[in-house]
Amino acid sequence: MTDLAPTFSPTAASGFTRVAAGGERSAIDRTVAEEVPIAIECNGIAYAVLMATPDAIEDLAFGFLLGERLIDAATDVRGVDVHRGEPGIVVRLALAKRVAERIGDRVRHRNSDASCGLCGVETLAQALRPLPQAARWDGSDAAIFRAYxxxxxxxxxNAATGAVHGAAACTRDGTICLVREDVGRHNAFDKLIGAMARTRQDWDGGFALLTSRCSYELVEKAVLARCPLLATISAPTRLAVDRAGEAGLALRTLVRADALLAT
Structure with a gap:
């Protein structure tokens, strides 16, 4: 499978009026991030609609399905078709027979505004399903500062728009080897996880660095992707800390150039 060239530009130029504190006005052009609906269909069943940046579409779909536990590996996807519709994109995926029954268990009846994993979930047990144990992290915090x-x-x-999250896969020594971007923090991480799954890359003692707060769903995505450590530039939520503790996932949050918070 090869990724589809973006059918939309991930960014677009728009005209704005700059208003200064003193009341002066001036016309300026500014690049803005695109955000479009991306529909995910599995074996002919409409499953979810994500609002995302139209870049690395297949990576997003694969990572999303892994986070939803609809597939266990990229090889569970037997075919994928990306189609531009109006006003967005439709991704049709054919899943292997052994995982096909999972679709009915989690089929969604309403749209979601990000790949958070909760829309359409009907019970608390479904919302907080048990997590596997995370891979052990035995690296150095110096690597996190280097990646940051x-x-x-x-x-x-993000350099062009100032409005896009990033998710980076980093080696054990802090070298950044792969990055995906999106207006949604969940989507950016799904794109990264999907890209790694599609190219059969593992973390190999490395870690993920995200430009977002550390929410519980990002913790769950990290654990399911077998990531040993999740680092974020903003603070964690209580549930994120608790879920990471249950799974044994190492967390580093509030990452800055001179300090970080170890959990």
Whole structure:
């Protein structure tokens, strides 16, 4: 499978009026991030609609399905078709027979505004399903500081718009080896996880660095992707800390150039 070239530009130029504190006005052009509905269909069943940046579409779909536990590996997807519709994109995926029954168990009856994993869930037990044990992290925090210092240079969409999250896969020593961007923090991480799954890359003692707060669903995505450590530049929620503790996932949050919070 090869990724589809974007049918929409991930960014677009728009005209704005700049208003200064003193009341002065001036016309300016500014690049803005695109955000479009992306429908996910599995074996002919409409499953979810995500609002996302139209880039790395197949990566997003694969990562989303992994986070939803509809598939266990990229090989569970037997075919994928990306189709531009109006006003967005439709991704049709054919899943292997062994996982096909999972679709009915989690089929959605309403749209979601991000790949948070809760829309359409009907019970608390479904919302907080048990997590597997995370891979053990035995690296150095110095690697996280190194990755943080380099991350800005790996975010071209955010550099252009100032409105896009990034998710980076980092090696054990903090070298950034893969980045995906999206207006949604969940989507950016799904794109990264999907890209790694499709190319059969593993974490190999490395970690993920995200430009977002540490919410519980990002913790769950990290654990299910077998990521040993999740680092974020903003603070964690209580549930994120609790879920990470249950799964044994190492967390580093409030990452800055001179300090971070270890959990």
């Amino acid at each position: 210092a380099a991350l800005r240079d790996h975010q071209p969409f």
